[in-house]
Amino acid sequence: MAGKLFDRLKRITIFTGSLGSGKTEVAVNTALGLMRLGKKAALVDLDIINPYFRTRLVRKQLEEMGLRVVSPEGRFSFADLPALSPAVKGVIENGEITGVFDVGGDDAGAVALGRYRDILQDREFGMLFVINACRPYTREPEGIIRNIDSIQEASGIKVSGLVNNTNLGGETGLDTVLDGFSTVSRVSEMTGLPVCFTAVKRDLEEKALKALGGKTDVLALDKFMKTPWEG
Amino acid sequence: MAKILMKGNEAIGEGAVRAGCRYFFGYPITPQSELPHYLAKRLPEVGGLYLQAESEVASINMVFGAAGAGARVMTSSSGPGISLMQEGISYLAGAELPCVIVNMIRGGPGLGNIAPAQSDYFQATRGGGHGDYRVLVLAPASVQEIIDLMKDAFDLADKYRNPVMLIGDGVLGQMMEPVELDEEVKPVVLPEKSWAATGRMGRDKKNLINSLYIVPENCEAHNLELARKYGTMAEKEQRWEDYHTEGAELVLVAFGTAARVCKAVVDMFREEGRPVGLLRPITLWPFPAKRVAALAGTARHFLTVEMSMGQMVEDVRLAVNGRRPVYFYGRAGGMIPVARDVYREAGKILTGGADS
Numbered sequence: 001m002a003g004k005l006f007d008r009l010k011r012i013t014i015f016t017g018s019l020g021s022g023k024t025e026v027a028v029n030t031a032l033g034l035m036r037l038g039k040k041a042a043l044v045d046l047d048i049i050n051p052y053f054r055t056r057l058v059r060k061q062l063e064e065m066g067l068r069v070v071s072p073e074g075r076f077s078f079a080d081l082p083a084l085s086p087a088v089k090g091v092i093e094n095g096e097i098t099g100v101f102d103v104g105g106d107d108a109g110a111v112a113l114g115r116y117r118d119i120l121q122d123r124e125f126g127m128l129f130v131i132n133a134c135r136p137y138t139r140e141p142e143g144i145i146r147n148i149d150s151i152q153e154a155s156g157i158k159v160s161g162l163v164n165n166t167n168l169g170g171e172t173g174l175d176t177v178l179d180g181f182s183t184v185s186r187v188s189e190m191t192g193l194p195v196c197f198t199a200v201k202r203d204l205e206e207k208a209l210k211a212l213g214g215k216t217d218v219l220a221l222d223k224f225m226k227t228p229w230e231g
Numbered sequence: 232m233a234k235i236l237m238k239g240n241e242a243i244g245e246g247a248v249r250a251g252c253r254y255f256f257g258y259p260i261t262p263q264s265e266l267p268h269y270l271a272k273r274l275p276e277v278g279g280l281y282l283q284a285e286s287e288v289a290s291i292n293m294v295f296g297a298a299g300a301g302a303r304v305m306t307s308s309s310g311p312g313i314s315l316m317q318e319g320i321s322y323l324a325g326a327e328l329p330c331v332i333v334n335m336i337r338g339g340p341g342l343g344n345i346a347p348a349q350s351d352y353f354q355a356t357r358g359g360g361h362g363d364y365r366v367l368v369l370a371p372a373s374v375q376e377i378i379d380l381m382k383d384a385f386d387l388a389d390k391y392r393n394p395v396m397l398i399g400d401g402v403l404g405q406m407m408e409p410v411e412l413d414e415e416v417k418p419v420v421l422p423e424k425s426w427a428a429t430g431r432m433g434r435d436k437k438n439l440i441n442s443l444y445i446v447p448e449n450c451e452a453h454n455l456e457l458a459r460k461y462g463t464m465a466e467k468e469q470r471w472e473d474y475h476t477e478g479a480e481l482v483l484v485a486f487g488t489a490a491r492v493c494k495a496v497v498d499m500f501r502e503e504g505r506p507v508g509l510l511r512p513i514t515l516w517p518f519p520a521k522r523v524a525a526l527a528g529t530a531r532h533f534l535t536v537e538m539s540m541g542q543m544v545e546d547v548r549l550a551v552n553g554r555r556p557v558y559f560y561g562r563a564g565g566m567i568p569v570a571r572d573v574y575r576e577a578g579k580i581l582t583g584g585a586d587s
Contacts, residue, residue, distance in 0.1 A: 019265065019268075020407055134235055136269075137272070170409075171409045227402060227491070228402065228567040228570075
């Protein structure tokens with residue numbers, strides 16, 4: 001269903017966004033989607049700022065599903081150190097791998113990308129900015145654009161598209177997603193950046209497709225970042 | 232009203248702003264750094280001041296200064312930083328200064344790690360620093376409750392002229408939940424502080440902010456006055472949440488993150504029609520001893536669940552006072568109790584196969 005969406009992605013897709021915008025869930029689900037289409041997909045964890053709720057915590061689960069995960073190894077995975085795996089460069093340089101990058105939030109997190117700016121410039125990549133319009137400081141287009149600017153400045157890389165990931169956690173309804181889409185569309189008009197897709201939890205996929213069909217692709221999300229009391 | 236998806240650490244900051252706090256002094260430490268990150272942006276928007284101090288010792292003494300001048304002020308840290316602040320917290324209590332201190336607890340002792348824990352319960356509820364004093368301790372279990380309790384934290388600090396500590400851990404700090412907030416920050420009318428050092432302004436006497444009482448008789452009188460105040464707090468400020476405790480044969484006792492896990496455990500038992508409930512202390516000091524004592528009249532067993540090797544369980548045993556067996560289950564060092572493990576422990580107690 002989302003095949004069209006994946007066809008439009010470049011060989012390397014970098015997800016950035018504000019703190020708590022849902023980059024990790026979007027990145028994990030995108031990488032799994034690419035893998036299921038038969039691509040040699042690798043998910044790269046570049047989150048150096050938030051030691052909780054990041055990709056490496058579900059690494060084992062993802063690897064059991066067949067996805068390659070690149071993140072700091074062993075005991076370093078629990079450290080709040082700005083440590084990056086040497087394998088990251090390999091993903092960028094190997095033309096056979098489809099890479100999905102999960103970058104830490106805000107400009108502070110985007111700094112880690114600067115390390116790879118030079119080798120990225122010669123390759124086919126896209127940097128998508130994930131937006132949750134229910135989060136503080138990204139509820140209005142002006143705040144979102146300020147954040148895009150600061151992330152571009154910190155990473156030295158230009159954002160090439162937008163992702164609407166507007167949600168209220170467990171209280172997300174279709175209205176939440178549609179309100180978010182209208183905010184993200186305004187950002188698109190103001191910046192000229194395309195809205196690449198809208199991400200919704202799986203049980204809202206059909207409704208979202210019906211309401212937004214034709215205007216945006218829809219990516220259904222399975223939740224990986226869970227609190228200890230969620231099943 | 233607007234619904235916003237917030238991290239717990241951000242909610243502490245926004246809750247403080249809504250409560251009229253305009254001063255924050257602190258030093259970064261995981262897992263609470265989103266809070267200073269948030270307030271560094273947020274406080275200037277409302278005419279407030281965010282300052283990163285050179286250390287936790289400096290932070291708490293800046294809090295002392297601002298509180299002495301009558302301001303609503305807060306600081307935050309995690310275990311190691313809170314340990315460094317203990318001298319200052321004792322001075323604040325001794326000088327009867329209101330402030331709010333946040334401890335997002337991490338695995339310990341020593342440097343430990345950055346993973347979630349509840350092992351600073353003793354430090355928070357027994358004073359922590361030197362001398363005969365108490366700090367009122369609040370333990371939220373959701374992001375909305377954090378917002379609500381921040382207002383109460385500042386009000387209680389002013390009411391009793393005493394430090395109030397809000398404790399949580401990295402899970403509460405970093406997870407996101409929807410909260411209800413007014414679109415606008417409403418002006419907060421602060422209580423009059425006739426004791427604050429704001430200039431003499433024609434008064435007969437100088438206002439002194441002090442915890443030095445050289446003459447033992449005077450220092451004892453000060454201690455008696457503080458003890459009277461703590462007695463009032465213990466009597467009037469106990470807070471808790473009952474979750475299916477009515478008719479419960481086994482009552483789980485847990486706070487914060489551990490209480491969220493225990494709610495899931497209670498739901499598992501209730502689905503099977505088995506009488507298990509949860510008492511969730513919201514104030515850790517004063518501990519809700521009244522409610523535990525009342526439940527000891529109806530429940531047959533208690534199981535305390537903590538992210539430590541057993542600290543609050545001592546308060547549960549004091550309140551139960553030997554009338555019922557009190558069992559303990561804990562994980563430590565940054566590990567979180569898993570619902571199915573707690574369920575198994577509780578199941579053993581219900582069927583008579585556990586050692587207390």
